[in-house]
Amino acid sequence: MPWCDTCDVYLAPNTVDVDGTCPTCHDEVDAADLQVPAPEEADVPWHFWVVLVALIGYLGWRAVAGVVWLVERL
Numbered sequence: 001m002p003w004c005d006t007c008d009v010y011l012a013p014n015t016v017d018v019d020g021t022c023p024t025c026h027d028e029v030d031a032a033d034l035q036v037p038a039p040e041e042a043d044v045p046w047h048f049w050v051v052l053v054a055l056i057g058y059l060g061w062r063a064v065a066g067v068v069w070l071v072e073r074l
């Protein structure tokens, strides 16, 4: 938790200004454990891609089966 010595309060990480200062007094906060993950650090987990490939495979197979079902009815 970021700590402001001047205001004597803990600050939520997303309330700290982007330059690492307190939104109330604009003093530098103790950012030792200021952990706001940057968007580029938020990586997609590997199992997301496994599920995505499985979904594409399944939907592709269902599309083929649907076309075959339609052709058989003609």
Ligand SMILES: [Zn+2]
Pocket (backbone or CB within 6 Å): 004, 005, 006, 007, 008, 022, 023, 024, 025, 026, 027
């Ligand atoms: Zn402050």
